[in-house]
Amino acid sequence: MLILKGILIGIGANLLFDLWGLLLARLPGMSRPNWAPVGRWFWHLREGRVFHDDIAKAAPYAHENTLGWIAHYAVAILYGVVFALIMGPDWFANPTFLPAWIFAIVTVAAGWFLLQPGLGLGWAASKAPNPAKVRVLNLAAHTVFGIGLYVTALMI
Template identity: 55%
Template sequence: MVDYIVRAALIGVGATALLDLWAQFLKHAFGLPAPNWAMVGRWFAHLPRGRFIHEDIAKAEPVANELAIGWIAHYLVGILFAGIVLAIWGIGWAYNPTFLPALIVGLATVGCGWFILQPGMGAGIAASKRSNANTLRLMNIIGHTVFAIGLYAIALLTR
């Protein structure tokens, strides 16, 4: 069990860090805005209060330390998804990784954003309430493919 937790943490943190590096690359190379982890933190902080869906998370009551909460949640979710890879394909995957399981879970993470996080924050299903919804959807798919590459790459590096 300790091996499972350590592997999930290493792989999840590494893959999430790669996703963050990708966001910084897009910001500096193309001027695209980086994710606002404070708003994600606000959304997570409202969950224990029974608020799952907001009209616009930016207009919701601010929460102390929401930026830190957002960053922590971001990395914990990355660890969770790495743990899902290991739970489905077994701890052996961490020692002999293949790309397909990482890609399957990486693309599944897109669905979590589209059907849980974005509607909950007021953007609608798959960002349907945003004027640039198709661009956001494409960026979600590309970003979470980068996350999948990170799952696979970190598993290779730490096997």
Template identity: 55%
Template sequence: MGLLGAGVLIGIGGTVAMDIWALILNKAFGQPLPNWGNVGRWTGHLPRGVVFHDDIGVVEPVVAETAIGWALHYGVGILYGVIFVMFMGMGWVSAPTFLPVWIFGIITIAAGWFLLHPGMGLGWALSKTDDPWRGRMMGLVAHTVFALGMYVTALLI
């Protein structure tokens, strides 16, 4: 298996781990599941030249927005896996360690905080939400789970 294949698998593994974590939080604590439809709606408006919305919930829906959101979620996870493996090389894939992938996983939250969240009207790093620090901490934990999923997948391959 080459770098690209390993990166794809590692990115999928991390994304699946993040989704399982969301399900656990939902079932155990009633935490709402991520709304991938809103992410798809935001993505669907990008080709129209609109990046930032005041409230994505009131923006005109796009066809198949939930499927688009899920595809973006997994596409970004795969992209992150490929970028990480290309940066670290097959040496890391052959003998993975957690610290580098954890640092990378935490860095990846920047895309949500500084592009996706403000793009959907939630403010920079969730600053327009009722409890931004709770959301930020939950995001950091989710991205730690993403990194853990990438690490475990690397151990398996």
């Protein structure tokens, strides 16, 4: 039952994360989330290639956008299950926001130190045109993810 709850909160948190991304895309200078580069990155993992100088220069994969979306939700579900196992059934009996938020902020490390360097953006997007903007947006998005973990837990 705990794993099922973890799956549900991971999905719920990711849905809120995605809604946040769509809302941000309406602002000037912001674009819609693009999961195709993530899909291409996951595709190349099967060859043992983790880090790229520029994922856009890596060989394309016909279904990379679909794979990117699948990976996006698979990681969110994994995070939900890990969080559920860490917190245990007592947290679900009386969910509180702080542990969900702290966990969500900790998960930004995977993006900063694995995914972004893997895509060729450097550690914590250090090679991006505006690294500070990326970092703030990452922290904001993961805060929204934490809110999603908490709210979904309240709903179930």
